[in-house]
Amino acid sequence: MTATTQEAAGATGATGANLRQQVLVLYLASSALDASVVGWSTYDGTGRTHPTMGDSDEPPYATGVDALKDGWRLFQAAQLLPPATGQEYDVSFLKHEFFFEKLVDIDATD
Amino acid sequence: MSTLVDRKNLLTSVEMAHFVAHGTFRLDGVVPDELNDEAIGVFDAGIPHLPYGVTVDEAFPPGSFVRRLIELPAVAGAIQSLVGPNPRIDHHAVHIREPHNGSAQNMHADAIIDTRTDAFDMQLMYYPREVTLEQGGTLSVPGSHLRRINESDIGRYQNLRGQTRLTCPAGTVVFLHHGIWHGGRRNDSDIRRYMFKIRFNPTVRQLRLWNTDDIDDPAVVKELNTRFPWYENATGRLEQVNRAKLWRALTGNEAADLGYYLTRPTIRPQTIATGATDARLGGAGHYQGLRD
Numbered sequence: 133m134t135a136t137t138q139e140a141a142g143a144t145g146a147t148g149a150n151l152r153q154q155v156l157v158l159y160l161a162s163s164a165l166d167a168s169v170v171g172w173s174t175y176d177g178t179g180r181t182h183p184t185m186g187d188s189d190e191p192p193y194a195t196g197v198d199a200l201k202d203g204w205r206l207f208q209a210a211q212l213l214p215p216a217t218g219q220e221y222d223v224s225f226l227k228h229e230f231f232f233e234k235l236v237d238i239d240a241t242d
Numbered sequence: 243m244s245t246l247v248d249r250k251n252l253l254t255s256v257e258m259a260h261f262v263a264h265g266t267f268r269l270d271g272v273v274p275d276e277l278n279d280e281a282i283g284v285f286d287a288g289i290p291h292l293p294y295g296v297t298v299d300e301a302f303p304p305g306s307f308v309r310r311l312i313e314l315p316a317v318a319g320a321i322q323s324l325v326g327p328n329p330r331i332d333h334h335a336v337h338i339r340e341p342h343n344g345s346a347q348n349m350h351a352d353a354i355i356d357t358r359t360d361a362f363d364m365q366l367m368y369y370p371r372e373v374t375l376e377q378g379g380t381l382s383v384p385g386s387h388l389r390r391i392n393e394s395d396i397g398r399y400q401n402l403r404g405q406t407r408l409t410c411p412a413g414t415v416v417f418l419h420h421g422i423w424h425g426g427r428r429n430d431s432d433i434r435r436y437m438f439k440i441r442f443n444p445t446v447r448q449l450r451l452w453n454t455d456d457i458d459d460p461a462v463v464k465e466l467n468t469r470f471p472w473y474e475n476a477t478g479r480l481e482q483v484n485r486a487k488l489w490r491a492l493t494g495n496e497a498a499d500l501g502y503y504l505t506r507p508t509i510r511p512q513t514i515a516t517g518a519t520d521a522r523l524g525g526a527g528h529y530q531g532l533r534d
Contacts (some may be wrong), residue, residue, distance in 0.1 A: 157398065159476050170472045173400035185346040185400045186381035186407055186427040221483045223389045225396065229475055 150239045156204055156232040158196050163212055163228050165196040171226055178236050190203035196230050204232035246327055251319030252453040262488055265298060265387030265419040266406075267324075272290035272316050273368065273413030280307060281370035285336045286438050295443060301331040308334075312436065312440070320417050323452035324364040325444040332441035339378060339429040339437075346378065347425035348397030352441070355392040356420060359484075360491040362387075362450055363420035365385035368438045372412045374487065377435045378427030379408035380416075385470040387421035388484040396423060449494055457477060457493070466500055479503060 152240035169191040174183040193199045200206065208231040215222070253267070261267045273281075284307045288411065292301050302308040312318060323331065352365065373379035383405050408416070418424070420441070429435050456462070466485055469478055482500040491496045499505045 159399070159402075159472075159474075161473075167475075169403070170474060171399055171402040173398060179502050184428055185397075185425050186378070186405070187346075188401050188403065189407065191401070191403060221480050223477055223480050223484060224391055225389075226399070227477060235343060 150237050151235045152179075152238050154178065154234045154236055156199060158191075158193065158199060158230045158232065158235075160196050160228040160230060163210075165200075165209075165230065167228065168195055169193055177184070178238050190199040199232050204234055206230060206232050210234070247319045247322045248315070249453050251315045251322060252451075253323035255452065255454055255457045256459055256461045256465055258452045258470075258492070260491070260520070261324065261417070261419070261461045262485055262492065263465050263468040264384040265422040266382060266384060266416060267320060268410070268414060268416040269320065271315050271372070271411040271413045272415055273314060277307075277311060277314075277511055278370040278413045281311075281368075281438070282436065283369070284308075285338070285438060289334060289336060289438075290297055291330060295330045296500040297330065298331060301334070308423065308438075308440070312366070317366075317415055320415075321364070321366070321442060324417060324448075325442045326446040326447050326448060326451045326460065329442040330445055331365075332443050334438070334440040336384070336420070337437040337465070339426060339428060339435040341429060341432045341434060343378070343429040346381075346428040347427045348394050349383070349399050349423055350394040350397060351386075351391060351421055353420065355390055361444060362488075363444070364442045365418045365420060365422075366442065367416045367418065368439045368440075369408075369410055369414045370412060370436050370438070371433075373408055373414075373435060374431065375407060375412050376429075377433060378429040378431075379410065379435070379480075380437065381425050381427050382406050382408065382416075382418065383423040383472065385468070385473065385481060386423035386483065387419035388488070389423070391423075399423075402472035440501070448492055450492070454493075463500075477505070513521050 153177040154177060157173040157175075158169050160167040160169050172188075172191050172193075174181075174192070176183060193202065196206075210227060210229040253261070259265060289308065298309070298312070302312070312321060328375075342397075356362075367380065383402050407533070410416075426437075466489060467482065473481060479501065483503045486498055486504050487501045489500075490496055
């Protein structure tokens with residue numbers, strides 16, 4: 133997913149109409165962005181790849197910062213919310229969720 | 243299934259601890275080839291749906307294919323160890339994944355969010371044919387069964403470190419806690435994939451239903467302390483708390499604990515130390531707060 137990606141419209145001269153969003157969701161071992169990746173999902177707005185549940189056993193990056201180093205741009209991080217009273221020991225969704233994006237020029241050649 | 247299973251076919255305490263930690267227990271190739279071969283025709287023909295909560299006799303009469311499957315000694319032993327004698331049949335389903343089936347299921351847990359902490363349903367998954375990675379066997383997430391989520395609300399999660407992408411020989415049976423996160427993966431092969439699922443409800447308290455002869459084996463605690471790669475650092479400790487609670491329910495041992503996590507918050511002594519004698523500090527009065 134990374135080799136043909138162009139970073140932004142300004143870098144390529146592409147217009148917004150040519151840009152598509154690729155989304156990477158990383159779940160980290162703590163709220164620190166340099167913590168280890170424990171889960172991951174990808175969604176490809178270019179339609180060139182079709183990621184799906186259970187398609188890989190190996191995370192794309194070791195940490196959240198490693199994704200930044202590869203050009204992914206963070207656009208959302210999970211809030212830190214205190215547990216509700218009486219539910220301090222309950223476990224549920226993964227807590228440390230980070231959304232990244234790349235904008236891809238779909239008219240660019242490899 | 244009114245007769246009790248021979249004790250030698252029940253799960254051991256170590257195996258039960260494995261189930262409590264993982265939420266799964268599997269018996270590879272436990273079903274003989276002749277039953278596996280028969281299964282294909284039975285599943286292609288379909289198995290009639292039933293009302294929820296019928297008895298095993300009502301659902302699967304003696305001599306029927308499914309009855310012979312669940313009366314295999316090792317299978318019957320696992321069923322009785324997990325949900326006890328005379329369980330009810332919640333429901334059953336044949337799942338067939340066609341070759342080059344285009345999409346995987348979203349990750350999910352079955353039914354709806356389940357608030358039980360002292361009981362659980364067990365789901366049996368039976369694979370009559372070998373399952374390869376390419377065939378897209380069921381993905382399950384070990385240790386996810388105690389997380390409180392509602393069905394496909396976790397559909398956003400595609401992959402978790404340490405997930406199990408099932409591959410298995412023909413005749414494999416997997417037993418799952420009802421809360422386990424799972425999903426059918428995409429079948430990228432040329433071969434049809436079959437899976438038959440039965441959900442069992444207990445009719446007795448799930449207390450010491452397995453062979454407890456090895457209850458003091460150190461491997462029990464080792465199993466209970468299993469940490470999975472997808473656990474967050476802090477929440478992984480809460481998993482131990484919830485596991486210990488389940489182990490207390492299953493063993494009746496109210497002192498069972500992991501990491502001292504359940505015990506420590508109960509340490510709230512009420513005895514007043516002999517040196518705490520200054521009565522002035524116990525009187526009424528208002529202390530000056532911060533001034534603006």
